[in-house]
Amino acid sequence: MSESLAPIVLIGIFVLAAFLLVLPRIVRSREASRDGGATAAPSRPSTPPPLAEAAPAAATTEVPPELVEEIESIEVVEEAPPDEPPRLRDRIGKTRASFAGLLGVLRRGGKIDAAAWDELEEALLLADVGMTTTQSVVDGVKARAAAAGADADADALPDLLRAEITERLEATATDRSLHHAAEGPTVWLMVGVNGVGKTTTTAKIAKREIADGNKVLLAAADTFRAAAADQLAKWADRLGCALVRGQDGGDPGAVVFDAMDAATARRTDVVIVDTAGRLHTKVNLMRELEKLKRIVERTPGALQEVLLVLDASTGQNGLTQAREFAGAVDITGVVLTKLDGTAKGGVVLAIEDEFQVPVKLVGLGEGADDLVPFDPAEFAAALVE
Amino acid sequence: MFDSLSDRFEGIFTRLRSRGKLTEKDIDEIAREIRLALLEADVNVRVVKALIARIKERANGAEVAKSLSPAQQVIKIVHEELVATLGGDARKLSVNPKPPTVVLLAGLQGSGKTTAAAKLARWLERDGKRPLLVGADLQRPAAVEQLKVLGERVGVPVSSTGSDPVEVARNGIDEAIRLGRNFVIVDTAGRLQIDVELMDELRAIRDAVNPDDSLLVVDAMTGQEAVNVAEAFAETVDLTGIVLTKLDGDARGGAALSVKEVTGRPIMFAGVGEKLEDFEPFYPDRMASRILGMGDVLTLIEKAEQAFDAEQAAVATEKLRQGEFTLQDFLEQMRQMRKMGPLQNLVAMLPGVPKELRNADVDEGELARIEAIICSMTMEERSNPTVINGSRRIRIAQGSGTTTQDVNQLLKQFKQVSQMMKQFSRVNKKGKRKLTGLPPGFDPSALGGPGGLKL
Incomplete structure (x- = not known):
């Protein structure tokens, strides 16, 4: 073997050696944490739990003194949108290059032939629905076509497709509202990968809740991204709601702890926790998220929603995201953001199919009002249009 | 990825x-x-x-x-x-003979422009350039603050003066000339490719600063939409290249293929982590090898050259072959290895590593714990672990903040692993097996962590 290869081999060996040393230990510690159950903290978490979790008064966190009074009554009435909130279809419709794949079929007219099915498949794939779900949707539409008569016209295809998608979505959940606690503060935890729009969505949800007459508190638990808390603070200022934040680079757990404290003390109705974006492949960060959830759960009944924020332009990785976040913090719903572009967000079809987690809200722009409830029929129509 | x-x-x-x-x-x-x-x-x-x-x-x-x-x-x-x-061959940023060279970053919301801007600034700075960051994202609340914080972290000045993005960009160039900076990186607001108004604004910024490179920042997790985005941006600002971000996730990154194919523009940089140093030039040939499961040995070697001391490495290799590899040697090599980046990334670059191992979650904290245990041993113990008896074990455990079981397990595993590695390196010496995979008969479950490797 040539001399030049020696260091490479060596490095390979070390990487593997270190890896193999570490691996069984991780397996063990993970098993331990699983055995520990939901109530007890894992016997040895990957990072020693910072003291702040137990010591809320730690100096790392500051509660802004401006205890924002309930201005909602004044501000919100003023800002109450005179016009209807934006609708999914209006926004989506404006630029739709339309369901390009289906156009060919429709133009040709006539009976649905093999080529038409291929085009339908391609159209769904182009909408990021993904191979597995696409197959199953196409099968469903085929069954519908067969039921409608042996040789259905191509014209009927969009309707059949719409019906299929709507029914699929409706089968997942009928209740797509955000839940409130029967008494005491309600907490909603916003989670997701980097750059999907968690902070903006947090602000939008806050605006809706304020408009509904609820007292809202925002918790800026994103202490990692530079100026993330500033971003949320600006929103809190605009919306006139309270904010709890910590130091940049501080412990997000402390922020959540303080937010829970503040919520009880100030009789807040809804606490929305904006967490840092994290790739679902980062074990430590996912554990941190589990910790944040545990802190909220110390107040029984408070945690009502864990919302996965998903960018509509996300491809099949959305499925993995849903799986990992569901595994770590039991997501209760999905918020699909940035649907005002040409991205169709078809991956949520696959997500609802596979994990039975409903999409609850849809983000349609950067304004505070651009958030609407998810409506299966409208979504299906928009997808097919 | x-x-x-x-x-x-x-x-x-x-x-x-x-x-x-x-x-x-x-x-x-x-x-x-x-x-x-x-x-x-x-x-x-x-x-x-x-x-x-x-x-x-x-x-x-x-x-x-x-x-x-x-x-x-x-x-x-x-x-x-x-x-x-x-993308064929890798391409470098163009350099304007008359400084400052201007780089414009554009993309959808949340694709990672601001972070990419700071990473690029750091990368240029390391390369001996004198960059200036311009925060022209006046849309998102606190975006400029974010850039300022990041700029401070990488030691690059940030300019953001003016009331609209075009003015901010233009002022940025003036500022660069005044400060004698030879690179200007303009961070723009995220925008949808169908937003006519904002796309016009982007064009206006382009016209104002006349960039030498206009880079589209694309999230590696993007789906089919990547094509539409790339086409529209290419049309608006004559893209010269792509920056692919969030490649450290497990997105399969098909967007990279799509964007390149549709725009014909090269992917120039890749963001591979949350830290500001996690940024590297994009190498199509390496990436293709990686897609095909051939490993990414070239990158590994490059990283190793930076991190490892060649002489020390040679000595360690020899020791390994002779079977004289001690915990002390291991500690030294591990420290050097950790300079190369997260272990998981390194493993992913090795060819022929089974999928189960490659996809396993690696907790870097475990490495630190191993280091702590070894550091709590005396030199004698490190070179001859057999002297470690019960009371030594307790001392080591206390010294490293672990338990005696942890110490035991480390010793046991080290023995097994070093035997395996010895065998491996001997095979290598004969030249029959290059670094193409694990040694024959390798069975990870034989390493005996409780529960084996059920990942």
Whole structure:
């Protein structure tokens, strides 16, 4: 073997050696944490739990003194949108290059032939629905076509497709509202990968809740991204709601702890926790998220929603995201953001199919009002249009 | 990142390797599998079609190389096509003979422009340039603050004066001239490619600063939409390149293929982590190898050259072969290795590592704990672990903040691993097996962590 290869081999060996040393230990510690159950903290978490979790008064966190009074009554009435909130279809419709794949079929007219099915498949794939779900949707539409008569016209295809998608979505959940606690503060935890729009969505949800007459508190638990808390603070200022934040680079757990404290003390109705974006492949960060959830759960009944924020332009990785976040913090719903572009967000079809987690809200722009409830029929129509 | 794609190909090719000859039917089947794999990896439907057509044509064609089996030939063809699609040769940023050189960053909301801007600034700074960051994102609340914080962290000045983005950008250039900075990186607001107003604004910024490079920042997790985005941005600002972000996730990154194919612009940089140093030039050939599960040895070597002391490494290799490798040697090498980046990334670059290992979650904290345990040993204990008795064990455990079980386990594993490595390096010396995989008969579960490797 040539001399030049020696260091490479060596490095390979070390990487593997270190890896193999570490691996069984991780397996063990993970098993331990699983055995520990939901109530007890894992016997040895990957990072020693910072003291702040137990010591809320730690100096790392500051509660802004401006205890924002309930201005909602004044501000919100003023800002109450005179016009209807934006609708999914209006926004989506404006630029739709339309369901390009289906156009060919429709133009040709006539009976649905093999080529038409291929085009339908391609159209769904182009909408990021993904191979597995696409197959199953196409099968469903085929069954519908067969039921409608042996040789259905191509014209009927969009309707059949719409019906299929709507029914699929409706089968997942009928209740797509955000839940409130029967008494005491309600907490909603916003989670997701980097750059999907968690902070903006947090602000939008806050605006809706304020408009509904609820007292809202925002918790800026994103202490990692530079100026993330500033971003949320600006929103809190605009919306006139309270904010709890910590130091940049501080412990997000402390922020959540303080937010829970503040919520009880100030009789807040809804606490929305904006967490840092994290790739679902980062074990430590996912554990941190589990910790944040545990802190909220110390107040029984408070945690009502864990919302996965998903960018509509996300491809099949959305499925993995849903799986990992569901595994770590039991997501209760999905918020699909940035649907005002040409991205169709078809991956949520696959997500609802596979994990039975409903999409609850849809983000349609950067304004505070651009958030609407998810409506299966409208979504299906928009997808097919 | 592209693991899933490589796994899929690995499955196909394992079957291929066992065959002597490829029929047309085989090629059709392969093409179907490749199509499915690419679609699942979010490569755009249209791009997949074009790619498959090219692969099939070449596979059917009479490109017979005597030294290759038919299966190897297909692999070679797919590899070459992927390299070609991903961008041929790597390209560098252009440098304006009359400084400052201006780089404009654009993209959708949340694609990672601000972070990429700071990372690029740091990268240029390391390269001996004098960059200036310009925060022209006046849209998102606190975006400029974010850039300022990041700028401070990388030691690069940030300029953001003016009331509208065009003015801010123009002032940025003036500021760069005044400060004698030779690179200007303009961070713009995220915008949808269909937002006419904002796209016009982007064009106005472009006209105001006349960039030498206009880079589109694309999230590696993007799906089919990547094509529309890339087309629209290319039309608006004459893109010269792409920055691919969030490649450290497990997105299969088909968007990379799509964007390159549609715009014809090279992917120039890749963001591979949350830290500001996690930024590197994008190498299409390496990436294609990686997609095909061939490992990314080139990057590994490059990183190793930076981190390892060659002499020390040679000594350690020799020790390993002689079977005299001690915990102390291990500690030294591990410290150097950790300079190369997260262990998981390194493992992913090794060729022939089984999928289960590659996808395993690696907790860097465990490495630190191992280091702590070894550091709590005396030199004698490190070179001769057999002297470690009960009371020494307790002392080591206390010193490292672990338990005696942890110490025991480390010792046990070290013994097993070093034996395995010895065997491995001997095989290597004979030159029969280069670094193509784990040693024969390697069974991870034999390492005996409780529960083995049920990952």
